[in-house]
Amino acid sequence: MELLVKLSNLFIILMNLSLSTTSLFDDKGASGQLLPKAATFHFPEYAYKETSKNEIIYHEFETSCQHNTLCENLEAVVKKSCVRRCISYTCYQDIYGFDELEEGEIDVRLNSFKGCVVQRSGKNQRRYPNTQFQRFELGEFFFNMKWKLRNFIKNVYF
DSSP: OHHHHHHHHHHHHHHHHHHHHHGGGSOBOTTSOBOOOOOOOOOOOOOOOOOHHHHHHHHHHHHHHHTSTTTTTOOHHHHHHHHHHHHOHHHHHHHHTTSOOOTTOOOTTHHHHHHHHHHHSOHHHHHOGGGGGGOOOHHHHHHHHHHHHHHHHHHHHO
16 A cells, blocks of 8 residues: 555656656747747648749749739739649649638748649640630539639729
């Protein structure tokens, strides 16, 4: 019985010790308050090698989409989202669809998006980015119609 009491006391001491030492390793701000823990961010990852060829391919897509009538009058994050949807609606949905890019957010998903675009686009579409606009999927069609309707209403009523 005495051994059981000693073991339980030892267990309690070890638990208290482990709880007290964890606070030693918590990050604290200048005021002494605990800083929030960094969130783990999960998203589909596509391999992307930053070669000059891949950068040129992506830049051609990006330039074409920036001048697209759906995206050219937008600003900041809304424009980035529009341009990336224009480049590849399916890649955009895979990577950004569950959690849209926010104002001021550092875009850690961009290289994965570029990798998706390079992997999913065929050789002809990579050489001629304007053909991307001729290849509509149902999601792209509804996206384009929504933006056209929104711009029309904005121009008529505002």
